[in-house]
Amino acid sequence: MNMHKSFRLSAVAMALYSAFGGTAWAQEMDELDELIKPESKVSVGIGVWSKDRAQQxxxxxxxxxxKAFWLLDADIVKRDEVTGTWMTLKTDSLGVDGSRSLQGEYLRQGDIGIKLEYNRITRESPQTFNTPLQGAGTTKQTVVNTGLDTAPRRxxxxxxxxxxTSLGLYKNLLPGLDLNINYQHEEKTGTRAWSPGHSVHFVTEPVDSTTRQIETALSYTTKKWQLRGGYNGSWYKNNNPLVRVGYTGAGSVTNPTYLSFPGDNEAHQFFLNGGYNFTPTTRATLKLEYARAIQDDSLPTNGVTDWPSEHQRAVGPDKLDGKVDTRLVHLGLTSRPFKNFSLNASLRYHDVEDKTPIRTYSTAGAAYNATSPDYVRNSYTTVTSKLEGTYRFAKVYSFTAGVEDKRQDRDRPLRVTGAEKEIVVPLRSQVDETTGRLELRRSLSDVANGRISYLHSRRSGNRYKRALWDHSDDVGLGGLQDIRNLTNPLHMAGRDRDRLRLSVDWSPSEALSFQFSAEEGRDDYDNQATMTHGLDKGTNRLYSIDAVYTVSDELxxxxxxxYDQNKAEQSHYRTHTTGGSGGGFGDPAVKYTDxxxxxxxxxxxxxWEFTSRLNFGADLEWFRSVSKYGQDVSPLAAGGVAVFPTQANLSLGVPDIENKLLRLSxxxxxxxxKSADVRFDFIHERWKTDDWTWxxxxxxxxxYGANANVDGTTVYTKPKQVSNFFSVRYIYKFQ
Structure with missing residues (x-):
């Protein structure tokens, strides 16, 4: 590498010396030397936002x-030309008490490399909660009944x-043989809004977990072979396995509630990726993976001593003993058998085997394995084959045609009732999807390049297996016991999908260029007579245009x-109350949602480069989104007409949600x-919403709640936020 560069520079130097003499030669060598040496930057500054901006x-x-924020950034790059050694140090937002990063790297090309990185990623909730909750953020919290107890709010x-924190190591062991080791350690802490689930009470989720990941890989490369294999491992530990929620006063809830977190788990994967070049125009690829995910953490409720009397401790195993094995085999072949024709084929086998035991976690002191388990297996195997060919003609055109076939075999989730096994939900055991693709592309033109493609896919499968679900104890539900057998699951429902895509790059002149893209998509779901609930149809469209106009070298x-739009129409099964204080179930109805x-x-x-020393820049960004929720309810039985007597009463739509953002920089x-700059920034930011979520x-x-038997936590959010940002930075550049 160094010999090649020395020869190239020597040739340039001799040519300059012969043509212009020693002065031109020396000047050009200085300029080339400046281009070769990397530039480093360090910036120090201060900035302030005029008002709070909780959302942005x-x-x-x-x-x-x-409030003033320090702005500290650095991008330092050093290179030793003799040894080919690079040393870099990069920081981003180091002075802000929020998301920031620090990265250092030492790399001797073709020999050894070490990389150390630190990332701090924050996420603050845009809402403010005014609450009397005691012990927020801990594993022992108390909900205050504001109707019977007076407690301070905050x-x-x-x-x-x-x-x-991550550490990476690279080492070249032999010619063509490299070792890479990467380790990452993550600590996640904080609090999130939570709820016990059985009532509208506010509690906080005390987040405290540790995740460790490691990847070890060996890479071997020759003229014919390219291989990379190794091991990936991950370990997750939840440091707060259980939260106890108590209640003050004599409200509707007096006994403590226990809330649990995901259990500790780990996963191990072995992989091998490779490629082999048969000829300069034919190449085969291979991908092999085997992984096992394990969750054998003990149930956190095992140590509870004050379990509520009305909710007796579950009788069953003390841990899930979860185990899932995943296998992947992918074979690929690319070839150009003829001058203007290329071929791409692949075959992929993906198997997920759930080996978690089907066990019973009963309540109310029931005998072990006597009632339905809380967990059911979910295993599936997917085989995907793909064939695609491209033909080039008229020098600038190419036509591509391809087909992809995906076939999936699934286990139907079962539940155990005594000695019998029953289907839980109506699923298909086989799902097939075939996709065809046509594309015409124009390229290698100085004025216009583009492509247009069309995709059509059809998903189907075998007949649904009806769920065996006895809900006869729910008096007054009418046909509700059959609802599961009326639902068309989204991920396996019969569906026709069409996609049309267009993209164009156009440069009418040397100074002006355009990039345009458009996409239209339609989904049509096959809701059979016996499977009437679920998605019916959907559409999506996306249009975008970019333009660049170079007025001059300075401007x-x-x-x-x-523009993007997504629509979905679906039907749901629902019941409505017949009135009265009991609020009992009435006639079933269908809810249509648009x-x-x-x-x-x-x-x-x-x-704009105003002068050789003074530069200006400006960016204006505007964004608007509107979400609409159209809902209609139609009664299915004659009795329902009494509740919804007129068409006007069928509309149950909720208000639209509109979000707007304007940012001027x-x-x-x-x-x-030559080595120092001063930069000034001004940002005007306006955000507005009518989101009714909070x-x-x-x-x-x-x-939270509307009567005296609740804690009365209030959630505040600002629907309109306007703020201005001012900053000044000193930038020092060196080599």
Whole structure:
């Protein structure tokens, strides 16, 4: 490598010396030397947001207004040309108490490399919770009955913190043989909004977990062979396995409630990836994987001593003993048997075998294995084959045709009732999907390039197996016991899918260029006469255009716009009450839902080199999204007409949700001298929403419960947030 560069530079030097003499030769050598040496930067600055920005500051750690933030960044690169050794140090947002990173690397090309990295990732909830909850964020919390007990209230801002430390090692062992080892350790802490589940009470989830991952791989490369194999391992540990929630006063809930977390688990994977070049135009690839995931952590309730009397301790095993094996085999072949024709074929086998024992975790002191278990197996095998060919003609055109066939065999989840095994939900044991693809592409043109493609897929399978579900004890439910046998599951329902995609790159002149893309998609689900509930149809579309106009070497303008829309229509089974204080079940009905999400995005940009020392830049971003939830309910029985007598009463739609964001960014850089710049930034940010998730239509905040037997926690959110950001940085550059 060094010999090649020395020869190239010597040839350039001799040519310059012969043509222009020693002065030109020396000047050109200085310029080449500047290009070869990497540049390093260190910047120090300070910035402030004028007002709080809880929504847009979820991840960047700068949600508080009227507070100064240090801006410390560095990108240091050093290279020893004699040994080919690179040393880098890079930091991002080091002075902000939020998400930030620090990365250092030592690399001697073709020999050894070490990389150390630290990432801090924060997520702060945009809502504020005013609550009397005691012990928030701990494993022992107490819900206060505000109707019977007086306790101080306080504001809580919830959030999580992930701290990742990783170490990577690279070593060349022999010519063509490399070793890579990567280890990552992550600690995740914080609090999230939670609830006991049986009632509308506010509690917090105390997040405290540790995840460790390691990857070890050997890579071997020759002119013919490329192989990479090794081991991946992961270990997850939950440091808070159980949370005890107590209650004050004599409300509807007096005994403690226990809430559990995911148990400790681990996974181990062995893999081998490879490729072999038969000829310069024919190549085969191979991928082999075997993995085992294990969850054998003891149930956290084993140590509970004050279990509520009305909920007797479960009788059963003390742990799940979960075990899932995964196998993957992928074979691929690419070839160009003729000058203008290429072929791509692949075969993929993916098997997931759930070996977790089917056991009973009974309640109320029932005998072991006497009632339905809380866990059922879910194993499946998928075989995917693909064949695709491309033919090139007229020098700039190519036509591609391909087909992909996916066949899946699934276990039907079972439950155990005594000595009998029953189907839990109506599933297919076989799911088949075939996709065809056609594409026409134009390339290698200086003015216009583009492609248009069409995909059609058809998913089907064998007949559904009806669920055996006896719900005769639920008096008054009518046909509710058959609801499971009326549902068409999304992931295996019969479906026709069509996709049309178009993309064009157009440069009408040397200064102006456009990029345009469009995609239309339609899904049509096969809701059979016996499987009437689920998705019926769906559509999606995406259009985008980007433009770049270079006015001069000093002035450049950019613009982009995108539009996306997703729709889905589905039907649900529901019941409505017949009135009265008991609120009993009435006649069943079908609820039709028409969901729609529409987004518009616009961006404008300017880069202007005003003088040799002064640069300006501006970016304008605008975003608007609207989510619509159209709902209609139609009675299925004559008795239902009494509840919904007119068409006007059929509408149960909820208000639309609209989100808007406008961000204007202005910046300017002034070069003090060759090695130092000063940069000024200004950002104007406006965000607005009418999201009713945490507030009511009249703008009032959401409250946990509406009577005296609840804690009365109030959730506050600002539907409109406007803030301005000012910053100044000093940037030092060196080599």
């Amino acid at each position: 500051g979820i991840y960047d750690g700068m949600r508080e207004g009227d 504001d809580l801002t919830l959030g999580t913190l992930r701290e990742q 450049k303008l950019t613009a982009w716009y995108s 969901l729609q999400d529409t987004g518009n995005s616009l961006g404008l940009g300017l880069r 202005l910046f300017s850089t002034y070069a003090i001298d 507030q009511f239509a009249d703008g009032s905040p959401f409250v």
